[in-house]
Amino acid sequence: MQLTEHPSHLKIRGAAPFSARQTFTCGQCFRWQAQPDGSWLGIVDGQAARVWDEDGALCIAAPRAQFDALWRAYFDCGTDYAAICRSFSVDDFTARAAAFGAGIRILRQPPWEALCTFLLSQCNNIPRITAIVQRLCEQWGEPVAHEGRTLYTFPAPEVLADASPQALAPLRAGYRAPYLIAAAQAVASGALSLEALRGLPTADARREVMQLRGVGRKVADCFLLFGLHKLDAFPVDTWMKKAAAYYGGDMKRFAGSPVAGVYQQYFFYYVREHQLGK
């Protein structure tokens, strides 16, 4: 990683090119907002920032101290994604998926936020998930002024734990709203510690989080990958199996790999963008 400090922003170059659009729209997060100038506005742990890519480098308009404290880890700057891509390219299909997803970083999102957004993702589509999450934050999060705009933090579990299903009705999250409340109550009460799950082996953490209502294998694996950065979590989806079978990519060979989650995300993005496996 090579960091250059400019007057208005920081520029970070890694071994692999960074793509803001791919990273923010590949389906791993639902909070970054595209701006007319091609940059993206986001807020993580109450800290807002504008991000864009330039010649494959990650550019971020944030103070250096904030970068060191938050964004360096959030954008997973210490991981060699070029090496991951190389290890991924074992046949024609995987090579195409690896090349297509090469700009993606697996973000280290706050666990609570990742859990909630993927609870909301079930049987849903990305634009609607994004809209529901936005309404959730606007209604229950804290406003943060940034560059003349107002962004909203992701609401804390303590806030949602006290909410009634009726109060969440404006989200139009449907049957997922009670799942959200149940998860908030579990976390807020201390019955479930998401941070404690970090220290557990992936299988044990999966078993724990699946105790929550509305958390099945799929939501659990997305939480493990995007919320706890457990790269060996490997969601096995219907679409992936279909696509793998149709295109000859054998996804089973990647299961259990230390970076299986990265592979699955490249696959998901590639398959989705090319509307494969339908």
Added chain:
DNA sequence: TGCCAGGCCGAAA
């Protein structure tokens, strides 16, 4: 109108 969207739950076989 019908189908699908990064599923999960509970019942029935």
Added chain:
DNA sequence: TTTCGGCATGGC
């Protein structure tokens, strides 16, 4: 153990 309908909502 597998299969299947129901569950809210909204876009196409």
